Amino acid sequence: MNFKVARYDYPAQFTGLETQLLQEIRELLNSGEYVLGQAVAEYERAFAAYIGTTHAIGVNSGTDALVLALHALGIGRGDEVITVANSFHATALAIVRIGALPVMVDCKSDTFLIDLEQVERSISKRTKAVIVVHLFGQSVNMAAVHDLATRNGLLVVEDCAQAIGALSGGKKVGSTTDAGCWSFAPSKNLAAAGDAGAITLNNPEISNRLRQMRHFGQAAQNEHLFAGYNSRLDTIQALVLRNKLARVDMWGAERARIASIYKEQLDGLPLSFQSGAEPGEHAYHLFQVKTESRDDLLSHLRKSGIDAVVRYPTPIHLQPAFVDLGYRPGDLPIAEALAEQTLCLPLHPAMTADQIDLVCDCIHKFFSS
Known part of the structure; x- marks a missing residue:
């Protein structure tokens, strides 16, 4: 696509x-x-x-x-x-x-x-x-x-x-x-x-x-x-x-700037962000949003041409590879809830203002409808 x-x-x-x-x-x-x-x-x-x-x-x-x-x-x-x-x-x-x-x-x-x-x-x-x-x-x-x-x-x-x-x-x-x-x-x-x-x-x-x-x-x-x-x-x-x-810090600063725009433009919508980081404590490799409408929002974004993705849809303790560890659904409820409710928005240093606005406008349209 x-x-x-x-x-x-x-x-x-x-x-x-x-x-x-x-x-x-x-x-x-x-x-x-x-x-x-x-x-x-x-x-x-x-x-x-x-x-x-x-x-x-x-x-x-x-x-x-x-x-x-x-x-x-x-x-x-x-x-x-x-x-x-x-x-x-x-x-x-x-x-x-x-x-x-x-x-x-x-x-x-x-x-x-x-x-x-x-x-x-x-x-x-x-x-x-x-x-x-x-x-x-x-x-x-x-x-x-x-x-x-x-x-x-x-x-x-x-x-x-x-x-x-x-x-x-x-x-x-x-x-x-x-x-x-x-x-x-x-x-x-x-x-x-x-x-x-x-x-x-x-x-x-x-x-x-x-x-x-x-x-x-x-x-x-x-x-x-x-x-x-x-x-x-x-x-x-x-x-x-x-x-x-030599460009890592410059790219990191740009990632942080885009993340702040996302947070500002999406404030007030029925979603939340990863929190708790002081300045400099987040490299913004992935920008996560959490919403109970995760799957519908993901579908809406991708149909609109926005490459959003889920990381990670099944937590480690419920993966087939680790079934011998003996964990069951409900054992680690926060990780399980995040697996069902979070998605990451596109974020990279070369994003344009128009691309950032398109992502935010698309999310606003989803929740307004």
Whole structure:
């Protein structure tokens, strides 16, 4: 379908970058440094500096970032990891993949983020870590997370996939915990031209282990210290990401500006927004609206040429992939309600004033009819 207002505008991300980037790609193709080339190391240093950590390790995807981070931190069979049901399923998938047990908790009805009081109540003798998710781009209160983790002796992993540039307590997410896990999939605010991910952290020993782990567990060529993974950031993706990185804050400011227009123009309608973020605490990867008329509004928007979409229609604990966890409908009611009542409106930095007005006018017409 040819939408009047699309979810993404990929060409706009490369405006002014094409000549330099294509030249670098041409040089890369001729050099043969396709795997863990110099550009990967350069991007890792630049990304670590942007986030505010001493280390960044590029991997194949955001899912692999979670898997490898949990593995490198020593989490495995017999351990429990607490996380939130209102997230993309890769958050729980990573826990299962390293042999641990996901313990799902609900989210808050206003912020849509993990309910830390439920986390506290769910801690057992087997609990090793908590994964917090900065969902849709809004940061979790990391000061409260650190307090909870310190009191209970837990590791903290951040799923930062949707929240690049977002702050919590004045510091960028992904900069203060045992591991910040990042996705640079094409839909993300900082997007590769394919799959890509990274882990940010400040522990040199874990960082070194991750660098070996992503590359078959090797300390040197053919010196395999342990059973690792084949999960390396492609050099060509590092080139794309390094060229885009300098624009992230500019794009984030534009996303925040468009979000404020949405909130202003849609105020007073029978819908609500994700709330609780102070300035700088939301990267607006996705702009969510909540309404009991979700399905009808979604149909109306799409028929009107507006590429609205539902994220996520079935919460993790009710997905067939996790049926063995034993959860049932009604166990996590807020996540279940959000799955039925929320949709996201198009939001990207290249949106025009006319496109924003079209979205808002379309929603007003829906509710007025």
